[in-house]
Structure formats: C-alpha cells, structure tokens
Amino acid sequence: MSYIYKNIIVKTATDLEVSSSPRESVTKASIANKHASDSVFVDLYLSRIERDNDGLTVGEDKRRSDRSYNELPTTTYEYCILKNCIIPKGVTLILDESSLFFDQTKYRLYIKLEADGSSVAVDVIISYDKQGSSTSSTMSTGFTSSSY
Numbered sequence: 077m078s079y080i081y082k083n084i085i086v087k088t089a090t091d092l093e094v095s096s097s098p099r100e101s102v103t104k105a106s107i108a109n110k111h112a113s114d115s116v117f118v119d120l121y122l123s124r125i126e127r128d129n130d131g132l133t134v135g136e137d138k139r140r141s142d143r144s145y146n147e148l149p150t151t152t153y154e155y156c157i158l159k160n161c162i163i164p165k166g167v168t169l170i171l172d173e174s175s176l177f178f179d180q181t182k183y184r185l186y187i188k189l190e191a192d193g194s195s196v197a198v199d200v201i202i203s204y205d206k207q208g209s210s211t212s213s214t215m216s217t218g219f220t221s222s223s224y
Contacts, residue, residue, distance in 0.1 A: 077103070080202040087196055089188045094180055094202060102176040105202045107187070108168040114193040115165060120158040122183040126151050155183075160190075163198070 078100070084090055094102060109116045157176070163169050178185070189196040 077203055077205055080200075080204075082200040082202075084187065084189060084198050084200060085196060087189055087191075089186045092185045092187055092200060092202060094185045095204060096180050098181050099207050100180065100204050101173070101207060102178075102180070102185075102202060102204045103173045105171045105176055105200065106168050107163060107171075108199045108201075109163040109165055110197040110199060111165050111191065111193070111195070113165055114191045114195075116163050116196050116198055117190040118158050118161045118163055118169070118198070119156065119186075119188040119190075120161070120171075121186055121188075122155045122157065122178050123186055124153045124183050126153070 078095075080093060082090070082092060105120075107118060107120075157171070161169065176185075185202075187198075187200060189198060
C-alpha cells in the first residue's frame with residue numbers, strides 16, 4: 077500500500093497527484109479539517125481535459141501557421157464526488173473505495189476548499205494499492221466522520 081500526504085492551505089483547486097498507473101487504485105481518502113474555529117466546504121472532483129479536433133476541415137494541417145499543434149482547442153470535463161461538503165472544525169471525513177472508484181489513466185483528482193473565515197487548513201491522506209494485492213474483505217458503507 078502506498079500513500080499520498082497533502083497539507084492544503086489554499087482556496088484554489090489542487091491536484092492531489094494520484095498515480096495514473098492502470099495497475100494502482102485508490103482505496104481510501106481522509107480529509108481532516110485542522111482549522112481551530114471554522115468549518116470548511118470541500119469540493120472533491122475528477123477532471124479530464126481532451127483536445128478537440130473540431131473546426132478543422134478534412135485534410136487541414138493541425139499545425140497551421142496561426143495555431144501550433146499544442147494549441148488545439150480543449151474541452152474540460154468535471155465530475156463531482158463531493159460538492160460543498162461541510163467538514164466541521166476538528167473533524168475528519170473518510171471516503172472508501174466505493175466513493176473513489178475512477179479510471180486514473182483518464183482523470184485527475186482535485187480538491188477545492190472554501191470557508192467562512194479567511195483561511196483554510198486541511199490534511200488529505202490518500203491510500204492506494206496495486207491491483208492484485210489483497211485488501212480488506214469488508215467494505216464500509218461510504219462516508220464516516222470522526223472527531224479528533
């Protein structure tokens with residue numbers, strides 16, 4: 077089992093840098109609100125960016141002089157796992173693999189935070205296994221939370 081540890085103190089979207097290997101899968105994530113007095117609002121979502129080939133006529137060179145190959149139009153797809161999920165001060169949210177099942181070769185996992193106050197502070201721990209390794213035979217029911 078491998079782990080990713082992140083301390084997040086910004087209100088912008090943060091890539092959680094989950095492995096893109098098809099042989100590894102996320103098994104659990106915990107999101108702990110470390111703020112002393114404020115709740116935090118959490119968005120956890122998947123994002124995929126695709127290059128569009130639309131707008132080019134048949135046989136048209138994608139590397140035209142007015143647009144390099146890397147500047148093709150893109151479309152971003154986002155799918156929410158959590159949206160405006162409130163985590164009170166001092167509480168940890170645990171997500172299991174049934175909530176975090178996605179194709180890591182196509183999607184990136186992002187977190188975005190908001191708070192009523194001016195600052196946010198959460199710790200994120202993500203565990204993942206290589207496919208084929210044994211995992212627990214019991215599965216939790218989804219979300220649980222606990223206080224420190």
